[in-house]
Amino acid sequence: MSAAATPGKAPYYFVPGPSRHPVMAAIGLFFVILGAGQWINGHGWGMYSLLGGLAFWAFVLQAWFRDAIGESEGGLYSDRIDVSFRWSMGWFIFSEVMFFAAFFGALYWARVFSVPSLGSLENSLLWPDFKAIWPSTAAGFTAAPGGTVEAFSTMGPWPIPTINTALLLTSGITLTIAHHALIAGNRGKTIAWMWITVLLGATFLGFQAYEYHHAYSELNLKLSSGIFGSTFYMLTGFHGFHVCVGALMLLFITIRLMKGHFTADRHFGFEGAAWYWHFVDVVWLGLYVVVYWM
Amino acid sequence: MSAVLPPHGVHGGHAGDHAHDDHHDHHAPTGWRRWVFATNHKDIGTLYLLFSFTMLMIGGILALCIRAELFKPGLQFFNPELFNQFTTMHGLIMVFGAIMPAFVGFANWMIPLQIGASDMAFARMNNFSFWLMIPAAIMLVSSFFMPGGAPAAGWTLYAPLTLQMGPSMDAGIFAMHILGASSIMGSINIIVTILNMRAPGMTLMKMPMFCWTWLITAYLLIAVMPVLAGAITMTLTDRHFGTAFFNPAGGGDPIMYQHIFWFFGHPEVYIMILPAFGIISQIVPAFARKRLFGYASMVYATASIAILSFIVWAHHMFATGMPVTGQLFFMYATMLIAVPTGVKIFNWLATMWRGSMTFEVPMLWAVGFIFVFTMGGFTGLICAMAPIDIQIQDTYYVVAHFHYVLVAGSLYALFAGVYYWGPKWTGVMYSELRGKIHFWGSLIFFNITFFPMHFLGLAGMPRRYADYPMQFTDFNQIASIGAFGFGFMQVYFFLFVVVPMMRGKGQPAPQKPWEAAEGLEWEVPSPAPFHTFEEPPKLDASATRIVA
Amino acid sequence: VNDLKGGPGVNQINLPEPVTTIARDQMWLHNFMLIVCLVIFVAVFGVMFYSIFKHRKSKGAVSANFHESVAVEIAWTVVPFLIVIGMALPATKVVVAMKDTTNADLTIKATGYQWKWGYDYIKGEGEGIGFLATLDTEQREASNSGNPQPVDNYLLKVDNPLVVPVDKKVRIITTANDVIHAWMVPAFGVKQDAIPGFVRDTWFKAEKVGDYYGQCAELCGKEHAYMPIHVKVVSAEDYAKWVDGKKKEMAAKADDPSKVWEQAALVARGEKVYAANCAVCHKPDGKGAGPIKALDASALVLSDNHLEQIQVLLNGRMDKGMPAWKQLSDTDIAAVITYTKNSWSNKTGQTVQPAEIVAARK
């Protein structure tokens, strides 16, 4: 619609015209959930539906974002739209925080309520041999009163998680340096520090992959290692997934920087990705303390 | 369909055409593209409303199946397994498919109009939120045809019963993920629109109550939908990937599911009522011809309800065996909610007091809402008393309670809103007589259906039962008859009110059909043109009128 | 149909007649709440309807233009707050009493199974007694028929009611075997979820001899409506007699799982086990129905490999809706398997001995 207002001046609030992207993206997701639901139940074709849907969805998203970036670079986004993006990113991150809260809550509940009460005197009626020691790891009287969980060792904070903490904290700093450089108008420096940030993120993921491998092959710590394994993998796993997403965002921002996008005073795309990255960072600190140390 | 909104640019002569400009007719969306690729908040609002009405019918038909089976003792139509599927899907479809999307539809239509914005903040994402509901709805409804049938663990999806369900459970879980994503995006859109796109002069404390209630609702949504996603994700991994969140043999706890679920679930019920409060707060002043009493306290009361809703969740779990302190805390916190809710009721009364009232159909529904919802509120309070709840938890008393607040609450407010704003949407007036028939028929049949359920519950009839002891027969029969009557009234509504309005049959609606209605939506013609407020309007000091 | 004493009454409109102090307190609280709410309701809607009738335009009412009053608003915040406190105080007392399960005379564990209740007397007179309580099979069949004959205790009749002495504090420990159930008896004012893997408790002290009924109150799968609770409250003497009889009966019935049985004896016993437990779903003719597997001519039943079928019975096949039956005795499981292997068109001639079950349980 009113895309073309006075040339050179952004419309009061740009509203995009009809777009095929949303419905296409929804169709993609339909195949994703259809496939996921079937694959999980042993129907091989589900995998193709899932992957095909994901690919289609990603394809639509990139077209969608390309449109949006084009509009942005085309000067259609007024300051008010910039504010909209800020609010939306902020509250989106809040919703992510609540998602993690569910899993942190599960860990809290398991440690403070369910495991102690499984090992309580009352419950000895049902599980006479179970001793509630967190994170009890020996087969028999483990955090798994049913005796169905094999013995395993826990993952301590040394050395990988601590290295990973350092990596993420450093990446927060390098990202800030990049941001200052961008504000100062020093594009080369921005891009360099962005690459460093992305690399730090990728290294983090590499270490985490190694850590998982180590846990599975040497510690016998698995997704199925009772409530400890469940909370450990789900928390760190979802976090890792978010690191992945965050790193991809930063990567795309870096590429856009290299294409000459963003200016010293208008670069919300950059800032949004940075906020997300800091959020991922903060979640990690929470994990580092409650999952690895406590 | 096309009469719901006039084809782009072809709007009837609207006097005082200050509100909008549309010189951009040349790329007017037409045909199916207009709907499928929509970025217009009004079109998307219409889509939401139609979707939700469809789901209301599906959910309603399931309810009628339930009531048919319960008409007399013994299993006449369905086996107990199928019955449980009906109950579960009825709950899920009504909550996530009918009521929530209907309010989002209202939000889409009215919020930009009420705050003088040109559209929602993120028009494409808005459409995405809508279209995400379709795959989810298909997955949910088609789960009836999957091996093992639809999920049958109740809409609360308690573990470990969910761990026993067939593949449809996974389809259900993924569908809920998608619905959650849709709600979160929709809420962010609403929050940003309200915070950032108000016309100059429309301060937060001058904003129409509907916008306020939706702003607060949207916050509830982004806070709790992700928590639900977390809970059902744990169910999913417990089912397929060997985790032990809800499995005591692995150190987990089935009750943990309930805590996480109800941390979502209780705010969820207020998500379904706060926008309803907003609609009522718009209608009562319009027909009392008097400003809303206690605007500020209305806002604070809404916020208090929302905040309190986060600390009362375990009142759904009194029978799980909490420690005394837990029971007492959740009992007290829950009872406190009566205070801000009371403030709202009293404010509405004070608005009516010494007004100059007329009772057109929207007002009838609003008064009906206040009256019947309060009954539901009182039974809620009775449920909140832990010792009494021990008797009535998981009985038909609870079923009666929540239909009083959900049907006579949320659904009535939606009907009120449809009659109130329908003329603005479609450009035609509904028939006053038909509206009255719909109202009185629904009111009477509603009470016939759900009032006897209080007795059933007190006498100890558990809910989610496919068959029951003989002593419960009479009240069940009354309820079933009422349910069919109530369903019939909704068919009447659809055929004789909704369809004519959609086809543009009826008296043309004036720009402002209600003498004393306030708000910017009445400053634009009826039907509201495709584009409104592309440049922000200049408002008078009360922010309810446009100054030329 | 008539009122069922200790169970639901015809068109009963309030809580049942209480037989414990807790139930009496609950009843009192409920009536109290009804009155208070009714008073508020009448007051509030009195005002509303007065206004609706007087302040209408057709009566020439002209609207006033007040729209705020801090004093009034404070009043109607504070007064409801005080009312709510007034409601919470008596409730608090009852909550505290309700939760006090100490000093019980008799402790019984109630275990929820899909779909029956198991009772074990763990402490006090009768210690060691244990049995299962299942809905009467005829009533279950009547329900399926769609046209049950009117009987007062429809869906409430169980084979083995829980027996407890009058005027004794009975502590019920609940737990479950598979999913969450809830043990409730309205006349006692008791409802307690039975949670797998955890124990919870509640208590009652029945003041009157008689029969009391309740039903499972937490959705637990397809037969949720068919796992009633029947508590027989008897005098101290009768209770002692019952305990005595039950103990003797149990001793007589106790099977030696290493005993080797004749096929015919096992089949005869298996027929009873089948009728009591399996026939609801798999049908008396073994043909199953809908998603429920037929046992007649089933490959698994006909197979020479006994272990597979034993495993299905011990662990269930929850994905197919088959619950686990490990709570049955070794002999019962052996008997029922032998029965299925030699009934209807199944003529394998095979016998499954209790010892095989013992081995499979390990």
Ligand code: HEA
């Ligand atoms: C729109 C939805 C909605 C709303 C608004 C409410 C409102 C309330 N609900 Fe309800 N509730 C549900 C939907 C809703 N509920 C649903 C769906 C369930 C069942 C879920 C399931 O298990 O499937 C449920 C279940 C439920 C339970 C659990 C019952 C059980 O399972 O055993 C409880 C217990 O405390 C409860 C309490 C309340 C209370 C105290 C309010 C209060 O907000 C009510 C406040 C209102 C008033 C009190 C009336 C007006 C006030 C005045 C006129 C002021 C003066 C009054 C006094 C001073 C008393 N609700």
Ligand code: HEA
């Ligand atoms: C949110 C809203 C909502 C709404 C609107 C309703 C509406 C109704 N509900 Fe609702 N109900 C729930 C939410 C809702 N319910 C929830 C959350 C549960 C708990 C589920 C659980 O236990 O897990 C529940 C459970 C529940 C039960 C208990 C089931 C059980 O425990 O086994 C019963 C029983 O009577 C019932 C009945 C009804 C009836 C008769 C209506 C009626 O008001 C419905 C009226 C509407 C219609 C009948 C549709 C009319 C349209 C047509 C008939 C189509 C015509 C078509 C054309 C013209 C094209 N519901």
Ligand code: CUA
């Ligand atoms: Cu057991 Cu319901």
Ligand SMILES: [Cu+2]
């Ligand atoms: Cu609640």
